[in-house]
Amino acid sequence: MRNTDHIILEDRAVPLLLPWPLPGDPGGFIEVAKADDWRALVGSLGIDPRIPDIVRAKFHRAHTLYLVGWLDLGLVKAAELAALIALELAVMDRYGGKVSKSKRSFAALLKYMVDSDGLTDAQIPMIVRCGGKAIGQLTGDTRPTLAERRNKLAHGDPFDGLPTGGLLELVRDLINFAYRDYIAAAASLEVQS
Numbered sequence: 001m002r003n004t005d006h007i008i009l010e011d012r013a014v015p016l017l018l019p020w021p022l023p024g025d026p027g028g029f030i031e032v033a034k035a036d037d038w039r040a041l042v043g044s045l046g047i048d049p050r051i052p053d054i055v056r057a058k059f060h061r062a063h064t065l066y067l068v069g070w071l072d073l074g075l076v077k078a079a080e081l082a083a084l085i086a087l088e089l090a091v092m093d094r095y096g097g098k099v100s101k102s103k104r105s106f107a108a109l110l111k112y113m114v115d116s117d118g119l120t121d122a123q124i125p126m127i128v129r130c131g132g133k134a135i136g137q138l139t140g141d142t143r144p145t146l147a148e149r150r151n152k153l154a155h156g157d158p159f160d161g162l163p164t165g166g167l168l169e170l171v172r173d174l175i176n177f178a179y180r181d182y183i184a185a186a187a188s189l190e191v192q193s
Helices: 035-043 053-068 074-098 106-115 125-130 135-139 146-155 167-178 180-192
Strands: 016-019 029-032
Touching: 029 035, 035 053, 053 074, 053 167, 074 106, 074 146, 074 167, 106 135, 106 146, 106 167, 125 167, 135 146, 167 180
Parallel strands: none
Antiparallel strands: 016 029
């Protein structure tokens, strides 16, 4: 995450309570009362720094909105939209050339991650850590899908409803998966230098 130290957050009188997957409890809730704890939680959810700048910049926007969600929880919904936009850019970059133009959509590219690139729940760190399943949100077997969530946030009122537990973490894991070969190639170049 880029430096956000200039964003001043103060401890809350009433703790922030929001849905968030916990180890062994994918439908859990977290309670955060200290601004530094919130900053640390959000800061721990960055994508790999070797991912292309354009994707990292879009993901950083989501990160920053999550951070200031401390001040106004409604901003977390805007952060979710920003995170899904970053994911859409990432899957378009990684898989767009592999799906015919007439069938290329965010939903199709997410499904491609599972059907053709072999993504399983066992490869999603958040799912491994907390349990549950995420693949259905990519394939269409679970509603709402990530593509449906993005559409609702983009075309409806993005500030309606509670935050979607763990969405930033899931998006982070999916972007890192999509770029795993890119990251490995960059790592091998770093070792050679």
